[in-house]
Amino acid sequence: MTDLLRTRVLGQSPRRVDGPAKVTGTARYAGDQHVVDPAYAHLVQAEAARGVVTGVDVSAARAVDGVLAVLTPDDAPRLASTEDAELAAFQSHDVAFRGQVVAAVIASTREVAREAAALVRVEIDRQPHDAHLGTDRDDLYAPEKVNTGAETDTSRGDVATALAHSPFTLDQTYTTAWYNNNPMEPHTTTALWLDGDLALYESTQGVHTTREAMAKVFGLDPERVHVIAPHVGGGFGSKGTPHVHTVIAAMAARAVPGTPVKLALTRQQMFSLVGYRTPTIQRVRLGCDAAGRLASLEVDAVSQTSRIKEFAEQTAVPARMMYAAPNRRTTHRLAALDVPVPSWMRAPGECPGMFGPEVAMDELANACGIDPVEFRVRNEPDVEPESGKPFSSRNLVACLREGARRFGWEHRDPTPRARVESGWFVGTGVAASTYPVNRTPGSAATIRCTGPRRYLVRIGAADLGTGTWTSLAQVAADALGVDFADVELRIGDTASPKASVAGGSSGITSWGSTVVAAAEAFREEFGDDPAEGDEAGAEMPGNDAGDTYAMHAFGAQFAEVRVHVDTGEVRVPRLLGVFAVGRVVNPRLARSQLVGGMTMGLSMALHEHSVPDERFGHVVNHDFAEYHIATNSDVPHVEAHWVEEHDPHTNPMGTKGIGEIGIVGTAAAIVNAAHHATGVRVRDLPVTLDHFL
Amino acid sequence: MPFDYRRAPDPEGAVAAATGWPGVAFLAGGTNLVDHMKLGLAAPDVLVDISRLPLDTVAELPDGGLRIGATVRNADLAAHPVVRRDYPVLARALLSGASGQIRNLATTGGNLLQRTRCVYFQDLTTPCNKREPGTGCSAIGGYTRHHAILGASAHCVATHPSDMAVAMAALDAQVAVLGPAGRRVVPLVELHRLPGEEPHRDTVLSPSDLITSVDLPPLPPGTRSQYRKVRDRASFAFALVSVAAVLRVEDGVVRDARIALGGVAHKPWRARRAEDVLLGSPADEEVFRRAIDAELAGAAPLEGNGFKVPLTRNLAVSALRELSREER
Ligand SMILES: Cc1cc2nc3c(=O)[nH]c(=O)nc-3n(C[C@H](O)[C@H](O)[C@H](O)COP(=O)(O)OP(=O)(O)OC[C@H]3O[C@@H](n4cnc5c(N)ncnc54)[C@H](O)[C@@H]3O)c2cc1C
């Protein structure tokens, strides 16, 4: 147990430090960085989902005025490591998915590069491909572990017998769609080699993780790779692990010695090159008694991975800790397909994995005639069900109750399809949210006194637009016991000490704990009146509380849904979420994270859907006119609140991480409300109008 | 691809500049054409910029109708007081299309001649008879949510994406065209083609034909009109199905009915069979239903877009119901 930091600046809402630069357009993103006379690279992608490149004709491309070089599998330099198959650009002639990069053109302008790229002729000896995801496959396999290192399968008790003896049972299959991370800023790299050192202006969630990956790929000492990312225009996981364009930008810069190279992906290219959320198929089986107490809980999750690199979405993991049930079982199976490499997308595991079970809970609550809020309360566990650990804090019930109160749940008539207002069926629904408190080891920070009441805090963390520039400075101010204005934070650069990736909502926990440790070291060494130049640092301390306690954030989301009687059009006039996320560092930023997450959840529920065409093996609606993301008119009213939560175990700040929990459970709340409105149970996302016709 | 850019002084000059160039394209707002050039879908060798031609006015005609210049911006047309007063179906159709920014650029002529949003048409890596005749139609057996249920062929099942054109089809608009051989008038409902065996031909125009204006005939007093569009999100999305309805009811009997459907065919679909049922019949729900069913008897949905049949039926009946209610 840690003593929580005394708060003066924590809990206040200083405005974003980076706000003025962003609204005035002076904040420099990876592609905006000034470099002298850059060249531009444009990628050429495979038009077959599986095969072997038998020839690349670059003569027409080379003939275009302004073309400087062309990289192909025939002549691109060898990389030091091809261990990460996704990053092994041009190292083999094999094509493993449609859209794989098979050539790159480097030219004096972006336009010439794009023009010439269209003239590269790639011959592929096509082989039959397989891009079909389904439970009907006989080659589904159990991965060794799933994402985050969790167990693939778990089992407690005897689910079959418990289900057979339950008076109320449910056995349904739910699906979530293929979703593509679509941050506003496309993935962009500016690469430059200087005396054998590689400098990258990169749009990334982790400058140090990019450094390490590039050092390995190019066989460099990590100290010789410099990664700079002061501002990132969103990532949502897709900038959390390095992707192939970064390698290619560096290769391209090497091909034109002395010239920096800029490479920005097009929106269409992002649909095959930067990861995505796999579609999931979730079979959920529940059994409960007449009082609504679960006796049995099973989730079998199937998702896809690419044939060249495994990514195992941990879809069934949240079911392991949400509700009490003596008999329980979870499994994960994968289909390895000729598809692009899936990866992290906002709340991997929890986001898709709380869809099926939270709709199932609603279905079973209805079957027993128990209010769905009450049904969840009745299944609160005393300890984390599978590990048996006590929770460091668990306030799901408080969120459900507070949400119900604010939403006006108590007057709800549970009868489905019973309310029509001006031609719209009206209904309300609820679902729970959860997200683990993650901490990623490996960060370090330094603090230096740069003048009277001036402190420079350095840590190679990232701000994806989430507010790190501001919130981490708040942590530093309280850790040092100084004013917010006294702290100058330096992040987004490998010149600052190593920091973990901005992912898993772990930023404040990991970087914040590190900064607090550095401040303690600084105070211990220099006291309250340091001299200019005094400097101390620390690495992230361990936290054994994790051995004792299960740590998770929770939430409850309530939705009002309207479905048009004639056309089936679906609208969500109101979303309300209440969260228990530990201490809130900056309410202004926190609200923006939670409302943003819920909005993305709404978008997932109603709109987002990457449509894969199995015949070709790619997502066919790969632009913003066809891949719909919620517009302002789709999101009239989203409210996020939180309950007071004191958790002395998570970290010295008492925080739990808020970046991802907002998207968890939203889609289930909307589906449940749509059922209440219409009596139609949608089990496959997105909830489009054709379900109701 | 490098291309030649010319700015025409007047409509005649534009046509002259375009004549004899097979690879010519008129550039109006550019919101469709420039996208297509970036995607590699269009590669004109000559661009004739018509955006500054003096065709940007809306004028009332002596017969009470309206003449809309080809370069009038969609936003301006939607806000025009006469359009709002006399042709609400058109104002609403325009406002339901695209986004504010795009409507500020998009023109009357360009909107009519925008091309299908079929995802396979827009993707150079997939076969498409419209883009490359003879390569096949990828939409058949693929992603068909935005595709046709009426009038399609085995060669192409694309839909025309315009909202404005659907309203104009219901209003019996007439399109004035200036071509190398002079002026002619094409009824709007005959401007766009059905795909048949030549899906690469969207319209009856040739590349050097310039649309100069669109005339709307006057509507008799007592006529009501409205546009209903259903799409997959609340704004900034193309129609899954839309209905433009123009209705005049006297003493409970339908005296004039003009219905056009969007999102269901390769062209704005004038529902003549439905109109035949409606004319002279009582304005009641049963008749509306029978009328639209008569039209939809010819529907041939694809795998994946069968929902459009009940959707079209419900939407059309609902639009007619509302119009006839307003009447009372
Ligand atoms: C994201 C997005 C969403 C959209 N959503 C909708 C929607 O919901 N509903 C809708 O209706 N539309 C929608 N649009 C399409 C938009 O309405 C059209 O792009 C626009 O109307 C085209 O007009 P323009 O003047 O820009 O045409 P341009 O792009 O300049 O031209 C289009 C075509 O017409 C030809 N052309 C233009 N003017 C003439 C003329 N006078 N004579 C002969 N040929 C001519 C050009 O040569 C070209 O072939 C959307 C577009 C985008 C990009």
Ligand code: SF4
């Ligand atoms: S529907 Fe028409 S436009 Fe679409 S792929 Fe088929 S031929 Fe091409």
